[in-house]
Amino acid sequence: MGAVSDFEDHRLRIVTAGKHEVGVLRWHDRFYAIHNRCPHQSGPVCLGIVSGRLSSQAPGSMEVDEETPVLSCPWHGWEFELERGRALWDPSYAVKMVPVRVESDRVVLEVGRTAG
Amino acid sequence: MYSGPVIDCDVHHARSTDAELIPYLSKGWRDYVTDRGPAGNVPLTVQDGFPNPHGFMRADTYPKGGGEPGSDYPTMRDQLLAASDVRRAILTFGDDSHLAGHHNPYFAAELARATNDWSVERWLSQDSRLFSSIMVGSQLPEVAADEVRRHAANPRMVQVMLVDNPFNRGFGHPIFHPIYAAAQETGRPVAIHGGAGGWANPPSTGGGSVSTYFETHVLWPQAIQTHLVSFIAHGVFEKYPRLRIVLIEGGSAWIPSLLWRFDTEYKGLRREVPWLKRLPSEYFARHVWVTTQPLEVAPKKENVVDLLRSQNLEDRLVYSSDYPHWDADEIDYLTTRLPADWHHRVFFGNACRLYGWKEEDVEETRAVAEKAR
Numbered sequence: 283m284g285a286v287s288d289f290e291d292h293r294l295r296i297v298t299a300g301k302h303e304v305g306v307l308r309w310h311d312r313f314y315a316i317h318n319r320c321p322h323q324s325g326p327v328c329l330g331i332v333s334g335r336l337s338s339q340a341p342g343s344m345e346v347d348e349e350t351p352v353l354s355c356p357w358h359g360w361e362f363e364l365e366r367g368r369a370l371w372d373p374s375y376a377v378k379m380v381p382v383r384v385e386s387d388r389v390v391l392e393v394g395r396t397a398g
Numbered sequence: 399m400y401s402g403p404v405i406d407c408d409v410h411h412a413r414s415t416d417a418e419l420i421p422y423l424s425k426g427w428r429d430y431v432t433d434r435g436p437a438g439n440v441p442l443t444v445q446d447g448f449p450n451p452h453g454f455m456r457a458d459t460y461p462k463g464g465g466e467p468g469s470d471y472p473t474m475r476d477q478l479l480a481a482s483d484v485r486r487a488i489l490t491f492g493d494d495s496h497l498a499g500h501h502n503p504y505f506a507a508e509l510a511r512a513t514n515d516w517s518v519e520r521w522l523s524q525d526s527r528l529f530s531s532i533m534v535g536s537q538l539p540e541v542a543a544d545e546v547r548r549h550a551a552n553p554r555m556v557q558v559m560l561v562d563n564p565f566n567r568g569f570g571h572p573i574f575h576p577i578y579a580a581a582q583e584t585g586r587p588v589a590i591h592g593g594a595g596g597w598a599n600p601p602s603t604g605g606g607s608v609s610t611y612f613e614t615h616v617l618w619p620q621a622i623q624t625h626l627v628s629f630i631a632h633g634v635f636e637k638y639p640r641l642r643i644v645l646i647e648g649g650s651a652w653i654p655s656l657l658w659r660f661d662t663e664y665k666g667l668r669r670e671v672p673w674l675k676r677l678p679s680e681y682f683a684r685h686v687w688v689t690t691q692p693l694e695v696a697p698k699k700e701n702v703v704d705l706l707r708s709q710n711l712e713d714r715l716v717y718s719s720d721y722p723h724w725d726a727d728e729i730d731y732l733t734t735r736l737p738a739d740w741h742h743r744v745f746f747g748n749a750c751r752l753y754g755w756k757e758e759d760v761e762e763t764r765a766v767a768e769k770a771r
Contacts, residue, residue: 336669336672337672338633338672338673339673340633340636340637340673341572341632341633341634341636341637341673342572342673343673344672345672354669358665358666359665359666359667359669360665360666361665361668361669369665370668371664371665371668371676371677372677
């Protein structure tokens with residue numbers, strides 16, 4: 283998909299891999315790849331916003347877990363954590379993740395396999 | 399038909415005159431209320447509301463000796479408690495239930511204290527089957543919390559009751575939380591009773607004020623819905639994880655629709671309320687009970703039953719008559735609208751769970767009451 287340095291941190295870049303569109307995200311030194319199709323209404327989920335997981339210890343508090351990227355679908359705002367692709371409100375509901383790794387400083391997608 | 403035990407979760411006991419309550423006010427407030435010369439006493443109840451063209455009471459509930467419906471214990475005993483196997487009845491007050499609609503917050507707090515003492519002395523002393531709500535002047539939430547704690551040692555003061563809304567904020571708003579802290583601490587459910595709109599409140603109808611009792615009565619569920627959504631969205635059940643609430647006289651067939659919508663909205667808007675750890679419907683299932691009256695009447699009764707069953711409400715519905723009000727639901731009538739295998743739960747078992755009673759203890763209470771008679 284290109285050199286690691288080609289990917290801007292915290293930005294999703296949509297690439298074509300085989301027959302599919304895949305969003306590739308660099309998050310610090312980690313990479314995530316997400317099938318660009320929301321399981322809800324088939325929206326282009328990778329056009330959504332990625333941010334650290336917002337959580338709270340008590341009503342009124344807002345905390346961000348910067349280590350856990352969360353993708354919000356632009357169509358209805360449904361949120362998916364990107365370690366496994368799972369919806370924040372139901373771990374059995376998920377976006378499809380694509381295996382991705384860094385080899386010799388290059389980002390490699392394993393198209394045809396499903397991660398997690 | 400159902401001939402088993404019954405717990406009635408909405409019975410309006412009332413007083414016929416202000417003179418009944420005035421002795422329970424402190425000396426200072428008594429003087430404030432009564433020292434008006436020929437003007438008569440300051441009214442103790444909120445003076446507002448929509449008139450019901452039939453009157454608010456069942457005509458047959460006026461005591462033969464005079465006075466207001468719900469004000470005479472023997473009449474209530476004969477018409478309600480003895481008419482079926484009522485083991486316990488939860489008293490929910492008459493016009494005094496609207497004291498949180500008073501403009502004067504200090505007067506409301508004093509009235510709450512006096513009203514609760516009146517309930518204990520005039521009613522609970524008469525029949526061990528009677529249990530009372532705790533009225534609070536929610537205009538002053540910290541004072542209201544103290545009032546809840548004042549009754550902590552009396553197991554027959556069984557729930558905190560909210561009706562009117564002094565702040566134009568859903569009841570989940572943090573301004574009300576001191577009351578819920580006290581409710582959880584003392585193990586009392588919070589009861590939210592419909593009917594606060596049209597008094598000295600913001601309108602309980604979302605689109606604006608209405609003009610007739612007909613409209614406001616149709617729309618009573620709106621305020622209950624607002625408070626339910628508010629409770630869950632504000633994370634009240636995260637903050638007070640042992641708190642239980644019971645929704646009184648707001649209907650029930652709308653609950654599935656609201657919860658389906660609520661869960662769907664949560665999936666997209668979780669970022670606004672990250673303190674919620676589960677779907678809204680899951681909070682509902684863990685924390686909320688609902689009274690039966692007024693049960694929605696569909697041309698096909700199974701339509702209502704299917705809706706209720708979709709949220710497992712057969713385990714959350716608690717019977718309420720609303721005696722002596724005009725729109726009361728009779729037990730025999732309800733048995734024709736609800737499946738037979740729900741009856742024991744709805745008329746008895748669910749209320750035991752709501753109030754933390756063992757069914758065998760309730761049996762004993764009845765035996766004592768019968769012996770006393």
